[in-house]
Amino acid sequence: MTDYDLSKTIIPYLDRHLSFPLLAHLVEINLFPVKEVTAAQYELARGTNMFDYAVNLFEQLHPEEDIPAEFDEKRKNAVSTHERLQQEAQAVLDVIENPDVAQALRQDKNQNLQYLKDNYNLTLEQITALYNFGQFQYSYGNYSGAADYLYHFRVLSTDNDLNTSAHWGKLASDILTGRWDVALEELNTLRESIDSRSSTSALLSSASSAASASEPALVQLHSRTWLVHWSLFVYFNHPQGRTLLLETFLSPTYLNTIQTSCPWILRYLTTAAILSRKASALPASSSTPVSSRVRNAIREVVKVIQTEEYQYQDPVTAFLKELYVEFNFEAAQRELAIAEKVVADDFFLGEFRDEFLDNARYLISEAYCRIHQKIDIADLSKRLNLSHDEGEKWIVNLIRETRMGAEAKIDLEKNVIEINRPALPVYQTIIEKTRGLALRTQALGTAAGRSGQQNNGVSKSDSLSPTVAVK
């Protein structure tokens, strides 16, 4: 099982603090020697300001040794820094929390800054104190406090780099405090800011040489990779997370990111696709509208798994591959058994083990039913890792749940299911084919009509283009 553990690959892409839950999980599942994991935890904690935690871990590791003196000294340092930073930040906070000020603040950051400077003598440097204090609080584990300060900082500051940094910090704090709704919001804004940077860099690349543009592209790839990893926390804890994950990860840019820099994320993508099977199976009944991307998630994911097979493979992806590429139900069954354990041991997926199994079984039986005309119930139950009685129940449920009701019948005497799928009548297929044509033609007509106006627009953009190039 240790072969399939991804903690080691994922941790380098996480913040120090975000790794603690992962390591704690490793301690719980006993996959690795506890001692080693604790040592890792200690090494991590030593770099932070969480001295009590570090000392605690140290005692666990070396019960008979004395606590290193460096901690005391560091603690003193930290306390003094804390006080100093707090004072600085408090000054700003006092002003901001003043109701008059809160009312006077507007959308425009520059204007706000001017206002604060004029009325309360508050400069940008002082506002940066908020950031420093927030960061410091984060470093000793007061995540909610950190989130607050960073939020205030972001509202006021105009410094782009620090803002991004504050963004990440806020996201981490929200994740660690477990406020998933807030974290999701944060994640989305962060994603937007990363993606919007692409537009500027694209502009750059068209204006200047490609060489200079390659750098921002690389930076963007890195930040996307990080975002993909961090978002796992949110997506696997938020109630709507799985569909959102599919939505995000299957968008071309993020799919590319996953394929180029972190193919192991495919496991989570695959799992999410399997988990959200119901959403894809019952598009009409679900309250929230699902995009086609999510509906066809499994198909998409299978395609990606196939192309990335040479780079990454684990039982979860192998399961889908065996099922939908090879149609080897026995192999799929085998892979599913291993995948179940992998999912159970995974930090993010652990909770979804039963759901995963359920959905995977459903996928198997669905595929099985579509291909077969007569199915031996015993055989199918065996394929689903169920006893005979359970299997029967399962199949009846399956038939009830899906639209196969009219087509599938159980013959108890012979112990088989008979599936009779009458072929679609020809006129129906023709109707299907021609249905969209009128609409599409109409769209074509309007587009063609608009093209005349667009031509004008184009000529305008033409005249604008030199100025862009100059910039």
Add this chain to the structure above:
Amino acid sequence: MSRFFRQAGDSDSDSESSDDESMSSGAEDVPQRSQAPAKQATGSMSRFLKTAGSDSSDSDSDEDSDSDSDAPPTRRTGLPTVDDTDDEEESDDDAPGARIKSASERRLDEMKATGKVIENGLKINDWVAISNEFDKLARMVQRQHNVSEPVPPFYIQTLVSLEGSLNAAVIKEKEAKKKMNATNAKALTAVKQKVKKALKEYEAEVKRFQEDHEAFEREYNAIVAPESTPRQRPTAPNGEVSTADDFTTVGKGGKAMQFTSEGIFKNLQTVQEARGKKNTDRAEQIRILEKLLEVAATSYQRIRVLLALISSRFDYNSSVSSHMPIELWLHAQQEVDQLVSIIASDPNYSIQEITDDYDEMVERSPATEGGIVYIRGSIISFIDRLDDEFTRSLQNIDPHGTEYVDRLKDEKGLYRTICRAQAFYEATKQAEPLGRVIMRRLEHIYSKPNTVVAALEASVDASEIKPSMILSVQKTTTVLIHTLCVHLYQSGNSLLRTRAMLCHIYHHALRNDFYTARDMLLMSHLQESIHSADVGTQILYNRTVVQLGLCAFRSGLIKEAQATLQEIFTTQRVKELLAQGVHQQRFQALTPEQEKAEKQRQLPFHMHINTELLEAAFLVSSMLVEIPLLASIESEEIKRKTISKPFRRLLDFADRQVFTGPPESTRDHIMQASKALQDGEWEQCRDFIQSIKIWSLMPEAADVKEMLAKRIQEQGLRTYLFTYAPHYSTLSISLLSRTFSLPINTVTSIVSKMIWNEELSASLDQSGDVVVFHRIELSRTQQLAQTVAEKLAAMVDQSEKSLDAKMGGTSGWTDRADIKGDKRGEQAQERRGRGERTRGARGGARGGRSGRFSQGLGNQMPGQRSQVAV
């Protein structure tokens, strides 16, 4: 020396005789200063001086050529019909001292000849002639003056006598009733002024001469005799300084050394001036330079001579179409080696393309330059030329003869030279030429198997100058190529980057590393910009893509192989696109220039990708894709799109033939195999395919055959199911498994896949282990309705596409980019020096076509990542 003295004696007696004359003339006329107004003279005077000055600055670097133009008649008389170069050689080889003497002697002779003419002129009162001759005389003296010889007494003497007769003439003129004609009078005044000026200039000398002319002459001889030797002296110590390690050479032939080292620069000069002239004997020039190289003493001299020698070797063959003689090439290669080692061993010398101006005639050394001596020249251009000539010779030699193999052996030496140059540029940290030289190196190894690369690298190991990247350090070829490529990626040159990228991909493909190669190709986004690249790069691109297709084929990725090779075979100009043969055009004949350019682009034979093998791979993969597809088409009306047109065409052709004999060519084999596959005879098909001989050219032929057999089994099953499904209502899986000798599992999996993808309307009956077919018979009307619906859908698709294209086409950006691309392509072509404008248009069109080729490929590649990292 004896000649020198004799000559001096001659001049002595000569001047005595003229002295007598002057004495006599002096007796006739009272020597007096001319009273002519000086003011109006200054203008012409200064001009005269100016011209004289510039003239002499030229002549000062090369007296011989100057005297050539200045006084041809006198020279002819003075030195009877000796060729310029011959004369030089002679003086160089056997009589080192003679040259100098002859020069001063000649000068004196000339002066005397001029003096005679003046005297004659005086006698007949022809002032025009006198004026001309005097000008000449003055110029000669000026020149003498420039080489810091004292003014010869002869000149002073002439001056004095001229002044005397001038005064007499003026007086006579005033008294005479009958005036001189206008020109003559004008010349007289001019001479008068000139003489006056000259007298002023040499006032001191004239005075001394008048006081005691014999003493003056003695003085002159005393000065001239020692001065002619010290003039060359300074070079000798210089030579000693720079070749301090070699005392014996200098000591033994000390004197000879001095003169040769002096002569080297002069000779170099003449050789360089003769370069490129119409009737220069190139072989002769090379011979001269070789001799010069032998006598060259200092590093500086050797470098200079080598630079000249190598370029004249390259000059030897002027025609574009033929190649340089191999012997010359070998010499040139050795000399480049030599040059690099001189430069590498002595960091005080540096060869650069752009240097400050320096005097080419003067010996230079680190001591005189105060640090590094920069010499104008370019090693990288030599390397480029050497490599190009090598390629050209391979293009011209019959690839099936032993000569070709012999020639190929020289690649080792060439590769070593390139590596040495790389080491040199690494040491001197010249980024730009370093990139170029690394590219050359890469191009020698990227397409070669490991053993050949190892052999090439072994020769580098043996050389004393090694670059930082070598096989023995890098262990494997892949790592070596990787390091070379990475260096080029980091360099700023985008052309080199592109080429390095392609070479890298090619190498990966050659090593059967399909996924890495594919990902690199797709991530490089080359397929979007390659049509604006130069022809050479496009050829490299085509090669790379083709190699990638072969790689996919070898790895058993049939679909990928088919998609990759598809586009290039659709053009039906495989050979041309790979630069492995000239395309025969059906309707228009190529102009000779086009043909020549085409020939120049051809790759040497050993770099060819075997087109027959390529075709076999393509056709077999097409067969495996196309035959099941053909079988799945139910009726003529529902024609599905053809995947591979070339294959379809061949198949149709084969179908039309009435009699089919046993297969002979590769194509025949594949066509018959396809027919067998259509009939479900997979064993026969396999035998046909496996008996194709060309597979033996693949390194892992056995594996490939095995893989193909397996694929044929699978596709055979699919074809069988498609073809015969209408005739069965059920079909036992075990029967299928037996017929196609596939395990039951595989059969089930294949059948399931077909059912799932709705290719086959059937389902499995688990209890009986049979496939149950559902067949729907369509009535004629239904069928037609279906066709109409499909056609409508296709039409709407088409309209949408064309509207898209139109909307996209009008946007200003893409338009401009296209134009720019074209221009850049043309410029690149011009820069490559292929030199014909007519080629531009054709090349552009060609680029467009292979550009489409590339784009089509990109689209068809599975798992395309067109937007990675954006």
